[in-house]
Amino acid sequence: MSFNVFSFPVDLNQLREELRLAEAGGFCSFEGWVRNHNEGHAVSGLEYEAYELLAQKEGERILEEARGRFEINHAVAMHRTGFLKIGDVAVWIGVSAPHRDAAFQACRYIIDEIKRRVPVWKKEHYVDGRAEWVACHHCENGAHHL
Amino acid sequence: MIRLELEYFAQMKEIAEKSKEVIHTDLKKAEDLYLELKERYNFPFKGSRLRVAVNGDFVPWDYQLKNGDHVVFIPPVTGG
Numbered sequence: 001m002s003f004n005v006f007s008f009p010v011d012l013n014q015l016r017e018e019l020r021l022a023e024a025g026g027f028c029s030f031e032g033w034v035r036n037h038n039e040g041h042a043v044s045g046l047e048y049e050a051y052e053l054l055a056q057k058e059g060e061r062i063l064e065e066a067r068g069r070f071e072i073n074h075a076v077a078m079h080r081t082g083f084l085k086i087g088d089v090a091v092w093i094g095v096s097a098p099h100r101d102a103a104f105q106a107c108r109y110i111i112d113e114i115k116r117r118v119p120v121w122k123k124e125h126y127v128d129g130r131a132e133w134v135a136c137h138h139c140e141n142g143a144h145h146l
Numbered sequence: 147m148i149r150l151e152l153e154y155f156a157q158m159k160e161i162a163e164k165s166k167e168v169i170h171t172d173l174k175k176a177e178d179l180y181l182e183l184k185e186r187y188n189f190p191f192k193g194s195r196l197r198v199a200v201n202g203d204f205v206p207w208d209y210q211l212k213n214g215d216h217v218v219f220i221p222p223v224t225g226g
Binding site for chain 2: 032048049050051053054055057058079090091111114115116117118119120121122123133134135136
């Protein structure tokens with residue numbers, strides 16, 4: 001299981017190759033891309049910041065949890081930091097498993113937990129020159145209060 | 147008095163206009179420290195919206211701070 005935070009673009013094929021195991025019958029991946037709009041505003045790019053030490057640990061914990069919950073062979077994930085352009089890959093998750101159901105479920109679990117728990121923040125840069133830190137969309141349920 | 151190293155990220159870094167600082171305090175509870183910093187810097191977050199990490203791990207809000215601790219208050223995360 002490996003989770004990494006990168007401040008530079010990485011070769012996604014190389015990440016995918018880590019998941020190619022003889023005992024795996026399939027592979028499922030999720031890519032999060034920088035899109036050109038959010039909540040009615042034209043976006044020119046996103047800037048990501050991470051508390052790397054803890055992001056790394058929490059990301060690894062999530063991958064281990066996925067391994068405990070689903071019948072998978074391997075899981076790899078990465079999150080980018082720095083300034084990303086429209087279309088850039090901000091987050092990548094890959095899971096290999098003997099059977100497809102577990103691969104899909106684990107992939108979904110990992111992206112949901114990354115978004116909920118890993119200390120990474122995004123700032124939206126708008127076409128009109130403004131920039132704002134994105135507000136949390138999942139805090140109303142008290143998820144951030146231990 | 148204990149010596150603490152504080153580190154700020156994202157909105158909190160911009161509002162505090164610094165990424166790190168060393169403070170000396172008599173406060174012992176992480177929760178009380180946040181309330182003091184919220185007052186000092188006018189952070190917009192209620193404590194209930196944040197998490198706190200000490201020495202690279204999440205800790206509960208009633209964590210008792212120790213001399214030399216590295217403390218990070220974690221604003222709502224927005225990765226992905």
